[in-house]
Amino acid sequence: MNLFDLSSIEKLYLQFLANFPPVVQPIISLLLAALIVYAVIQVIKKDFIYLILVVILLPASIPILKNIVDSIIQLITFLIHR
Numbered sequence: 001m002n003l004f005d006l007s008s009i010e011k012l013y014l015q016f017l018a019n020f021p022p023v024v025q026p027i028i029s030l031l032l033a034a035l036i037v038y039a040v041i042q043v044i045k046k047d048f049i050y051l052i053l054v055v056i057l058l059p060a061s062i063p064i065l066k067n068i069v070d071s072i073i074q075l076i077t078f079l080i081h082r
Helices: 006-017 025-046 048-057 061-081
Strands: none
Touching: 006 025, 006 061, 025 048, 025 061, 048 061
C-alpha cells in the first residue's frame, strides 16, 4: 500500500470516520482539516529559509512544491466536503 496514494488515504480516512456517529463526523473532518493547515503553517514557519534555498538553488523544485501544495489543498477540500 502506497501511503502517498490519495485513494488509500481516502480509504483510511473513511475507516477512521466510521468509528464515530454521523452527527460528529463533520466536526471531526473540520478538526482534521484545521490540524493539517496548522501543521503546514508550522513547517513553513520553521523551515521557511530552507524552502527559499531550495527554490533558489534548485529551480526544478518549484513544480514539485506546487504539486505538494496542490495535493494538500485537494486533501483539505476532501476533508471539508465529507
